[in-house]
Amino acid sequence: MKEAVWGTAQRWFPDRQIYHRSDGQVRYFAISTGVQIGALLSATVLAGWLCFTTVSVAFHGRALAAKDAELERERINYHRMVAEAQANEATVISFMESRMEEFDRTAYEFQMRHETLRQLVDFAEQLTGQDMEPSPALDDGRVLMAATPADPTPREARDPLVNVAALSSDAPEDQISYLMGEQDTVLAQAEDATEARLQNLRAVLRLTGLNIEDVIAENREGEERGGPFEPISASDFIATPSSAAGVELDDAFSSRIARIAARLLEVEELEEFVDAGPLGVPIGDTYRQTSDFGVRIDPFNGRPTPHRGMDFAAYRRAPIIATGPGRVIYAGWRSGYGRCVEIDHGYGFVTRYGHLHEIAVRRGDTVERGQRIGGMGSTGRSTATHLHYEIWYNGSAIDPERLLRAGQYVQQG
Template sequence: MKKRLSINFNAFLERHFPERRVFLRSDADTRFIRLRPSTQIIAYIGAASIVTWSIVATSILLMDSIGSGNFRDQAKRDQSAYERRLNELSSERDARAAEALAAQERFNAALSQISIMQSELLSSETRRRELETGIDVIQTTLRKTMKDREAARDQVARLSDGGAGVAANSVSDDAALNFLAAALESTAQERDKVVADAQDALLQAEEMKFDIQVMADKNDQIFRQLEEAMTVSVKPLDKMFRAAGMNTDRILNEVRKGYSGQGGPLMPLSFSTRGSAETAETKRANDILKDMDRLNLYRIAAQKAPFANPVKSAFRFTSGFGYRWGRMHKGTDFAAPHGTPVYSTADGVVIHAGWLSGYGKLVKIQHQFGIETRYAHLSKFRVKVGQRVSRGQRIGDMGNTGRSTGTHLHYEVRVGGKAVNPMIYIKAANDVF
């Protein structure tokens, strides 16, 4: 059976691939090469395999080229959309900054106005008390005068009754009677004057009461405006710090304790009650002043924490914080042209400005609250070790030094020596500024 199959297979090969001979002739000899059917089919299969592989490889290359073109187009579209979004965010940030500046100006104007109104209110209160005291004195004098008048009338009546029989015999009694009549008339005139003064004082007191009420209404309106301004200004800053995972009470206490400006350490402002009970208006004013103090502390703290972007020119994010290719990427990468300015994201002191292994040219800045920022792969330094820098100050130029595959900035934020995601601070600031 096997022999028959072999014979049939060989017959099939002979029919389709008959034995061929290839003659090789030289000057002195002629040789030939016998190509058996099995050799021919092997060669045929090999050639077919090569042709098939060429076709498949060419198709793959064409598909890859087409796919790469589509990917590049998509990447360009994504980059264009991302740059457009960044421009929108930048415009929105500028608008928020302008609104914050306008709110600050309105707040300063309202503060000046409330200070003037508070002084006028205190002056009005003093005048009202003086008028009340004057009215009390006038009323007391009036009562005394009326008593004196009644006593004089009684005395005149008694003299008139007793003097009917002795008028012709007593000149001194007539003189006393004339004196009492003159005193009575003077007392009546004085009484009328006191009554008129008392009425004028009452009218003035009513006018003062009306003025005080109008002033209180104006103060209430100013208080409401200030309270709204404080709410709009303080809450976003509080949200920004909390979004960055920072304990706001601890941060503000540290700023209040450590900051010294003109006039000494920061101390909360308050209106004095001069030993009397605190009124509702005084309490509202003190609450507003406390919010002003908190806003001022937030402003100082925001300058000392990295709530800013290290690159202000056009850029694109090329790599974020987290694991990349099995290794931890401890920062965020910003790609831009070579030499693009790099800025400090907060006030601090430069603790390193030199080469550091894979970082290349590196700048380290130590900030308050245990925060440190790193700016790696720079091409040029603009600061030196020990230099104190401010937020927004240029510290270097973007480059491609160290372990880098292209021009970019590797930006890190470390809290207590541990790397955290820089975008936490950048996004928190974008939501406010």
């Protein structure tokens, strides 16, 4: 078998000689069957290896390409996830910033509301009006004013269950909402108290029979004031105007503040008139009224004649007091009045005190309500010891009974 195979191999690959001639010399190389078979096997192995490596490289390249594609997909997916995470982070940060800005704005608005309420209350407490009787009544017993500023009818607070729920919640929004609701309750109570005070003042001053709006307006015209007109707003009650820059309180709150502020300013003006007007009694002791304002029979000639004041009788040298604060514009003898004192109270009001026994003030003096300005007497055109008391408004005599009746509801502090 071996010989047959070798014989076949010799037939296919017989011994060969390769001649090589160079520079006149001939050389040859003998290539035996074994060398040829070895070369063929080597070539076959090399070709097989090349094919194998080629196929391996081809398949490995495809695998590498697939791996690279998978890696690329993973990289793209990774970048996408990172981008989504960054976008989510930016969204969360933006949301948190917006919530923080909203919370800061709400908290600042709450602070401004609180400061506004505090200054509104301080402004109300600075009003220096006199305490007033709660219910001035007319002759037929009808009540002019049933509510009192010291005890206004309180508005109902918000639902107590909602308040309890807000108090039990730890959320800042709920706490601020609750506190703002409480501020609204305080604002409502302040509004009620201010309105009650204003209506009570109007009811009392209505007893004077005068147009109080005209009296107040005349006082404004007589004062040294000026400046451009600007409507009142809630920001006018903020202590530092720059701190309110960029912050707008809600319209309802601002409207209520402006409304209450306007009411408080009106209360202040009316209380200033109550303080300054001649609403007091001109005798500082027990007295009796002896003559009314109007037409009467003259005690000297028995003829009807206008009586521009009221007469009050008491003992000789009974204290005659100023019925309101003001400045003495006359102190001396006046025909028909005897010793006489005249006081300018502003608002167009001048009071005149006649038939005095002595005068305790001089022209130019400033007097307070209740201050003694003289003693009762019977000087001038008088039949007996008494005080002749007149009130003049814008140059016309008015019935002092009107202001005395209103003054009965103004208690001196």
